[in-house]
Structures are given as structure tokens and as C-alpha cells.
Amino acid sequence: MDFVSSRVITADITRLVDFYERVTKVPATWGHKEFAEIRTGSGTLAIGSTNTVPLFAPGSAEPAANRTVILEFLVDDVDSVYEDLKEIVTDFVNEPTTMPWGNRALLFRDPDGNLVNFFTPVTPEAKEKFGR
The missing domain is CATH 3.30.720.120 (Signal recognition particle alu RNA binding heterodimer, srp9/1)
Incomplete structure (x- = not known):
């Protein structure tokens, strides 16, 4: 699969x-x-x-109702991307923050309110995990 x-x-x-x-x-x-x-x-x-939605199952999905999923994108330099996104994104949840698992992460919401995470591995372990 x-x-x-x-x-x-x-x-x-x-x-x-x-x-x-x-x-x-x-x-x-x-x-x-x-x-x-x-x-x-x-x-x-x-x-x-x-x-x-009706093609799959009527009523099975509702737009702008997500509060559990985060869409994640690996980027080369999250701090640089953050500066570029200031012109596009209107709802930042945080600024770039280094997480305990070794990624520097930027969380924001898309126009429908879905959470999006752009991140860059910064520790040796995280870099190795993502082949960086």
C-alpha cells in the first residue's frame, strides 16, 4: 500500500x-x-x-470544519519562508519555533481554517530523519 x-x-x-x-x-x-x-x-x-462530496457519500465531509489534522510541508529554511508568507498568510498560529523533536516549525491556518505546518529539521537527528 x-x-x-x-x-x-x-x-x-x-x-x-x-x-x-x-x-x-x-x-x-x-x-x-x-x-x-x-x-x-x-x-x-x-x-x-x-x-x-456527494460522489463519495452525501454529507460525509464538511468544509472549514477541521480541528484535528495538520497539513505538513518540509521546507529548506522555515525562517526565510515565514518572511515570504507574511504577504500571503493572514492567520499565523505561531512564529518559527524549535520543537523538542528537532524541527523548527511554523504553524498557520489556510483560508478555510485548516492548520498548515511548514518545518525545517534543525537538529542532527531530525536532519538525518529527513535526509538533510
Whole structure:
């Protein structure tokens, strides 16, 4: 089995895709007007409109209701990225902070309120874990 992607459901797909294109600097691949993907070298963030939910199971997903998942992206220099994101992100949860497990992390919310973590490994153990 291979983990392929995480999917976010949104009521405003254009706004959310634009946000993720801007913060990741990765252009989206649109599979349909109701579905797009931000593909990175190690994973994919899929973004679907609320119109896709009934195709799976009506009422099974609700946009802007997440309070348990954090979408995480490995970046080369989280402090530098933080400075760039100040022009894009309006809801920072914290500034870059070194975590006990060796990553320097920046937590913010996307326009739908989903938590996003951009992080850089900074300790030798964390760098080794992520091949840095």
C-alpha cells in the first residue's frame, strides 16, 4: 500500500487552490473544475469542492470544519519562508519555533481554517530523519 495524498474539501476551490499555489510556489494541476492537486516530490495535496462530496457519500465531509489534522510541508529554511508568507498568510498560529523533536516549525491556518505546518529539521537527528 502507498499513501498518495490528503484531500481538503472547500466551498471555494478557486480561493483555496490559489492560496496553496502561492504558499507552496507549486502550480496546481486541475483534473476538473471541482478538483485540483498540488503535487510535490513526496506527496500530493488534493483540493476538492463541496460538489465532489456527494460522489463519495452525501454529507460525509464538511468544509472549514477541521480541528484535528495538520497539513505538513518540509521546507529548506522555515525562517526565510515565514518572511515570504507574511504577504500571503493572514492567520499565523505561531512564529518559527524549535520543537523538542528537532524541527523548527511554523504553524498557520489556510483560508478555510485548516492548520498548515511548514518545518525545517534543525537538529542532527531530525536532519538525518529527513535526509538533510
